[in-house]
Amino acid sequence: MLTVESLAKSYEDSPGRRSRRAAEGTTRHFAVDGVDFEVHDGELFTLLGPSGCGKTTTLRSIAGLERPTKGRVTLGGRVLFDAGKGINLKANSRGFGMVFQSYAIWPHLSVFKNVSFPLEVMPRASRPGRKEIEERVERVLDVIELGSYARRPATKLSGGQQQRLALARALVTQPELMLLDEPLSNLDAKLRETMRFELKRLQRELNLTAIYVTHDQSEALVMSNRIAVMDKGRIEQIGKPREIYTRPASRFVAEFIGTANFIEATVLSVTGDEVVVDCAQGRLVARQVESPPAVGDSVLVSIRPESVDISTTRRGDVPTEWTGTVVTRAFMGDVVDHIVAVGKQEIHCRSNPTVSIQPGTEVHLSVAPEKVTLVPGA
Numbered sequence: 137m138l139t140v141e142s143l144a145k146s147y148e149d150s151p152g153r154r155s156r157r158a159a160e161g162t163t164r165h166f167a168v169d170g171v172d173f174e175v176h177d178g179e180l181f182t183l184l185g186p187s188g189c190g191k192t193t194t195l196r197s198i199a200g201l202e203r204p205t206k207g208r209v210t211l212g213g214r215v216l217f218d219a220g221k222g223i224n225l226k227a228n229s230r231g232f233g234m235v236f237q238s239y240a241i242w243p244h245l246s247v248f249k250n251v252s253f254p255l256e257v258m259p260r261a262s263r264p265g266r267k268e269i270e271e272r273v274e275r276v277l278d279v280i281e282l283g284s285y286a287r288r289p290a291t292k293l294s295g296g297q298q299q300r301l302a303l304a305r306a307l308v309t310q311p312e313l314m315l316l317d318e319p320l321s322n323l324d325a326k327l328r329e330t331m332r333f334e335l336k337r338l339q340r341e342l343n344l345t346a347i348y349v350t351h352d353q354s355e356a357l358v359m360s361n362r363i364a365v366m367d368k369g370r371i372e373q374i375g376k377p378r379e380i381y382t383r384p385a386s387r388f389v390a391e392f393i394g395t396a397n398f399i400e401a402t403v404l405s406v407t408g409d410e411v412v413v414d415c416a417q418g419r420l421v422a423r424q425v426e427s428p429p430a431v432g433d434s435v436l437v438s439i440r441p442e443s444v445d446i447s448t449t450r451r452g453d454v455p456t457e458w459t460g461t462v463v464t465r466a467f468m469g470d471v472v473d474h475i476v477a478v479g480k481q482e483i484h485c486r487s488n489p490t491v492s493i494q495p496g497t498e499v500h501l502s503v504a505p506e507k508v509t510l511v512p513g514a
């Protein structure tokens with residue numbers, strides 16, 4: 137539906153930055169540096185990455201609020217921006233609904249008026265009639281479950297309700313694409329979690345196509361159909377949440393998406409999809425279906441804490457089993473973490489709270505081959 141090709145946006149350096157980078161012979165820096173992706177119909181597509189990685193600049197470029205330096209943006213075949221051809225449609229003619237971090241509802245208007253306003257200010261030719269405006273506002277308020285608050289001043293809503301109101305205001309214009317920039321970041325932790333599910337439900341029920349910007353990896357994993365992980369103005373990996381989590385394409389992605397144990401290793405043998413590597417802890421067996429490495433390659437092994445099985449008894453029937461000593465244990469309600477010293481490396485294990493082993497105890501760690509990820513380019 138939406139296609140973004142070779143998108144780049146550079147800014148003139150600030151004086152401080154300019155003097156730091158004088159030796160590089162440039163006075164510009166790229167906030168977005170060659171980004172390509174497609175967003176499919178009905179999909180919630182997330183741009184995820186640390187602060188300053190270029191998420192917002194990418195979103196604003198798609199919205200028409202920034203003029204990109206290079207690239208092309210099309211929506212259903214319609215060219216919105218093309219640097220080469222000098223095409224740059226105005227933001228208000230791109231047909232997008234937008235919800236930003238500061239959801240800025242209009243405090244002097246009622247809930248109803250906040251939602252009807254975007255329709256009332258439409259150009260006369262496309263503006264719906266009074267009755268249709270009323271119907272559309274009522275329908276949207278019902279969908280976001282604020283129907284009974286229609287006459288209330290917008291300021292007399294809770295934070296979460298105000299956030300939903302901001303969403304309703306964007307939805308009422310029936311946009312082809314919703315652009316959401318950290319829309320939940322001003323809410324407290326508990327409400328943010330509830331709103332994640334609400335937003336996801338709405339997106340699914342209304343079959344909305346949306347681009348969602350966040351730096352919060354758990355938010356991205358819960359809500360997205362697909363995620364693009366960004367770093368330094370570029371996309372590191374695009375994939376479904378599970379793929380990104382279980383098969384990170386780089387160390388950056390593995391580190392950014394949750395915690396992982398990283399182990400340097402060398403490939404000993406490759407038989408079909410079974411890869412045996414040698415690391416400081418001993419042998420480790422991995423099942424690498426996609427692009428297996430070659431014998432002798434240096435690789436980085438990534439193992440999620442919840443993929444490490446911890447036990448006080450030796451299993452003996454598993455391909456990878458290490459012996460170590462519990463260093464610390466932390467109870468976190470729904471899970472228990474153990475840090476185990478295996479030789480010189482500490483391995484982070486996460487299990488259900490029924491497992492609780494005293495520090496100092498000798499334990500055996502095992503990992504199923506399909507839970508071992510060999511990160512390329514290590």
Ligand SMILES: Nc1ncnc2c1ncn2[C@@H]1O[C@H](COP(=O)(O)OP(=O)(O)OP(=O)(O)O)[C@@H](O)[C@H]1O
Nearest residue numbers: 147148167185186187188189190191192193194351
């Ligand atoms: N108007 C501007 N002038 C100069 N540099 C800018 C401008 N806007 C953004 N930048 C720089 O571009 C880079 C990317 O910024 P951007 O806001 O896109 O990042 P982000 O990933 O959305 O970060 P955050 O999560 O903190 O909002 C940063 O280094 C930022 O300082």
